[in-house]
Amino acid sequence: MKNTYRIIGDTVEILLRSKKYGNFLTNISLGDLEKVNQFKGSWYLWHREGDGYYVKGNINVNNKKTTIFLHRYIFDLPSVEIHIDHIDHNGLNNTRGNLREVNHFENSQNRTGAYSTSKSGQRGVAYSKLHDKYESYININYIKYSLGLFKTVEEASEMASIARAVFMTHATDDQNICIYYKEDKGSKLIFRHGVMGSGKTDNLLKLSHIYKRLKKNICLLTPHIDNRFGDGLIKSRSGWESKAEIIYPDTDVSSIITKSGSEVIFIDEVNFLTMNQIKQISYLLEFKKLKIYCYGLLKDFKNDFFASSLELLRCADQIQEIKSNCSYCENVASRILKIKNGTPVYKGDQVEIGAEDLYRSVCISHYHNPPSKDVG
Incomplete structure (x- = not known):
């Protein structure tokens, strides 16, 4: 290639000169330099x-x-049916870690903002004049x-973003925003834990609502x-609610699910839940095509593990902590x-059910030394 370039670690900066836009830099991986250097002409900026x-x-x-894109x-x-997606939306970042082969539908998932014709200004949101409300929606397989x-x-907008984070594997922005909804591909048993007030139940109710709207049983x-x-x-705490089947200590959970x-x-x-009920869930997954989301506390106020939560740590496909701040400071709350x-x-x-006012979600420092305003 005729462009000036310099090597910086495992990446290469290539200078793009443009009379219209000025000078720009594009990055490629060092491993691709030999191939790019074989290009006989000059790479130029396109906008x-x-x-x-x-x-x-x-x-x-x-x-x-013939004109060809660097990526x-x-x-x-050569095939136009295969797309190359820039994960961070930056067309000048042509390093391998930022590029991935996708089809048309996957490529459309990873876009920013709403279409120019959108009246709401938000992706996946349309204003309903009839109801004087905003409709949230998602397009899956057209x-x-x-x-x-x-x-x-x-x-x-939040509901649409959550849905994209879960059901659009290439919706990078939404997965970065809705980090506590992002799933490992192929996970069947997902355990999400957090201290009190971290938003576990809110997560459960919003996600179950989306599944229901997508016609899932x-x-x-x-x-x-x-x-x-x-x-x-x-x-x-945010006001979401739903009826649920009740589990008693002697309930056969696998029977209810089946x-x-x-x-x-x-x-x-x-x-x-009891240890036996967790084992029933784990055993059931071996024979049923299911996805099971479990939400709960990991430890009690004594900082001891709940037995069922400890068992889930052993058998869950994906374990995710939903984090929140300490009740007294900006540190992450890790204890109750x-x-x-x-x-x-x-x-x-x-x-001790029904005594939520007795508990605080706190960092390790305030766990051992709570502020004087709360103790006396």
């Missing part, structure tokens, strides 16, 4: 409004001048699914001991502090 900046060059094919040249892809109507564009389960909002009712005929299972407060009658409590029964 089109709404498409961003990319790198092009001219080659001769059968004595005919396609690196992958040696089928449009409505995710419901919401009062604000922000609520509708789902089943929600909750242990009988957690009846804070009524028997068989799962409710989050009878429901559901393909996606959501279990709240899984830390209150119990304060009763102005005194920190580190011993006693593991479970």
Whole structure:
């Protein structure tokens, strides 16, 4: 190639001179330098409004001048049916780690913002004049699914973003935003844990809502001991709620799941299940085509593991901590502090339902030394 370049570690910077736009730099991986250097002409900057900046060059094919993109040249892809996706949306970042082969549908997943014709200004959101609300939606395999109507564009946009993070494997921006919904490909048993107030139940209810809107047969389960909002009712602090099947200590969970005929299972407060029930779930997955989401606490206020949660750590395909800040500072909350009658409590029964006001989600420092305003 005729461009000036310099090697920086395992990447190469190539200078692109443009009278119209000025000088730009594009990056490639060092391993691709030999191939790119064989290019006989100059690489130049290409820009089109709404498409961003990319790198092009001219080659001769059968004595005919043909234009090719640098990212396609690196992958040696003549077929237009195969696309090369820039993961970070930067067409000047042509390093291997930022490029991936995709089909048309996968390529369309990884885009930013709404279409220019969108009246809401948000991707996956349309204003419904009839209902005076915002409709959230997602397109999967060219089928449009409505995710419901919401009062604000922000609520509708969040729902669409969550759905894309889960069901669009190449929606990079949404997966980076909705990190606590992103899944490992092929996971069948997912355990999401966090301290009190971290948003576990909110996660469960929003995700189960999306599955239901996508016409999936789902089943929600909750242990009988957690009846804070009524028997068989799962409710989050943000106001989301749903009825659920009740699990008792002697309940055969595998039997409930099998009878429901559901393909996606959501279990709240899984830390209150028995060890045998966790084993039933794990065993069932060996014979059924299911996806099971489990949500709950990992440890109690004594910083001891719940037995069922510990078992899930052993058998889950994906384990994810939903993080939140300490009640007293900006550090990550990693423990649950119990304060009763102005005194920190580190011993006693593991479970005390209906006493949420006694607990604080805190960092390790405030676990051992809570502020004086809460103790006396």
